[in-house]
Every structure is written in C-alpha cells, then in structure tokens.
Amino acid sequence: MGESGKVVIVGAAGATGKAIGHALVAAGHEVVVVGRTLSRLEAAFPTRSANGGGFQHRIADAETAEGARAACHGAETAAVALGLPYHEFGRYPGLMKTLVDGALAEGVRRILLIGNVYPYGLPRVDAGGLVTEAHAREPVAFKGKMRKAQEDVLVEAARAGQVEALVLRLPDFMGPEAELSYAKSIVDTALGNKTANLFAPIDTPHQFVHVPDVGPVVARLMTTPAAWVSGPEAAPWLHFAGSGLITVEAFAKLVYAEVGARYRARKVGRTMLRILGVFDKIMREFVEMQYLQSDPVNLDDQRLVGLIGEPQRTPYAESVRAMVAWAKALKAR
DSSP states (O other): OOOOOEEEEETTTSHHHHHHHHHHHHTTOEEEEEESOHHHHHHHSOSBOTTSOBEEEEEOOTTSHHHHHHHHTTOSEEEEOOOOOGGGGGGHHHHHHHHHHHHHHTTOOEEEEEEOSGGGBSOOSOTTOOBOTTSOOBOOSHHHHHHHHHHHHHHHHHHTTSOEEEEEEOOEEESTTOTTSHHHHHHHHHHTTOOEEEESOOSSEEEEEEHHHHHHHHHHHHTOGGGOBOSTTOOOEEEOOTTOEEEHHHHHHHHHHHHTOOOOEEEEOHHHHHHHHTTOHHHHHHGGGTHHHHSOOOBOOHHHHHHHOSOOOOOHHHHHHHHHHHHHHHHHO
C-alpha cells in the first residue's frame, strides 16, 4: 500500500503528534488532528500551515467508543501519539483497545503507534551494545507492562489480519515541545540556576531524540509499504535511535552551558528517589524506571535506515539550544 490517504492523529497536540502533523502536511498528506480541546488544536495547528497545506480539527474523546469512532472516521491511517503522565500509565491498554476497536469499525486500514523502550525490560546485550527489533519484550516495571499491553492490542489485530500495523519505538525526548521529559527537568533546573537531580549512574550511554526529527521519519514511513505488517507472524516494531549516544552528565553540561549557568548536579540513586518522592509525586514515579540508568536500552535503527535512508539526526548542541529557547519562551508567557 503506497498511499496513506487521509491520516488522523490521535493525541495530536502533544509533542510527537505536533511534529508528525506538520511533517505530514508538508509532505502533501491530508491530515485530521484529533484532541479533546479545540483551543489546544488551534494553537498547535493553524487552519493553514506555513507551506499552504491545511489541517482539519476534530474534537473527540478517543477513550470512549463513540469518540474513538468519531476520531477515526474517514481515515485510511491512524497515528496514535498519545502520551500519558507517568501516574496514568494504567490507562494505556484500555485506551488502545477502545481506539483500535473504533478504528476497525470505521474501516481504518493502517495504525501507527508511537512507542518507547519500556516494554523491552533489561537489555540482553553486552555493555554498550544496541538493541534490535528482535529483542524480547520482557518488561520489569509496571509502566513497561502497561506499554507492552498497549502494543499487544495492536499486534493482536495485525496478526488477525484486521489491520496493517507499525510501532515506532523512540528513546527519551529532547528539544522543543518535550514537556513531559527528563530533558525538560534538566533544562528547568538550569534556568532556575539550581542543582540538577541526575539519576545515577550518570556516565552510562543514553539516546535522546529531537522531537521535531520524528515527524519527517513518520512522513517517509507513510509511503514505505514494507514498514507496515499484517498476518500471523506480524512483528510491527521499528526503531528510530535519535541523535546517537551521550551520557546524561554530558547532556546536562550542554544544557547548563547554553543557559549560561554554572553546572551543578547531584547523583540521585534509588534511595534518594524514594525520599524525594515523599514530597514530589513525579520523582516517586521515576523510582521503578531507575534501572534504565544502570542498564540503558539503546536502540539499533539500521532497519529503519534500510527502509527510508538516513534520517535527520539533530546534533545535541543544536537540540539543546532550541529546547532552552522554547523553555524560556514558556516561562515568559
């Protein structure tokens, strides 16, 4: 299937949804952006884009059966870019089931899910090694189990031949719009001239993806038939590794240098996370994911490169510069 037809983006006003929407319109696709709040959609997607293409705004609650059908009505492809706060991860499986059922009822032929590394659990590679799409999904934390259950809903439909599926797995977010990210917490502390809380160990290799880079990757995948799978053996996973490997400490130093603040950081282990979590519910949610610092899951994306060619990988310094400027603008509002 070489053409994507009309594409609906569920969770369009979020970080990846916004990047995907603008990239698809720039590539000439007909795009419907779906959300619960018209004001957020209008802010993220003006009726006419900079390149002259247009967005159709659609208000729907995709967590209800009626809303899921309304969201997907008339679409050939549905892109699911919903990002839930850590303390709401338990909603992912049920929300995905409702969405997939609604999409199938409306005759949607392809579904893209934006995923992350959590379902893999602990990486089965040598130190510093990369994880391919063949890696087992064996989550070790509740959040990983919820993300795996979310994926399983789509995988089941694909293996039953009901839909063509693609799960695009991404590393940690950075850059403009990365509101619910570890990178944003580091930027905020630097802008406040405070000491950064860096999850220990801080010298292991990690990957971050510049959020705007995700859009063009998705746009190219939309017209790459080999990326979409269906049938009994369907394995829909595909990796985009972002901007390469960097340590969290090196990333934080880039942020502080860009802000012009003196770099100060404390290493926060599991015990300290639990203590901080008594006062901060977000820190409390990080406790079970701390294993990703000692045993990071870093992605191999050579299969993606083989399908669409080398993607844009914004250098870390450039992404940090853009993220700091965006965060400053947010604070000035």
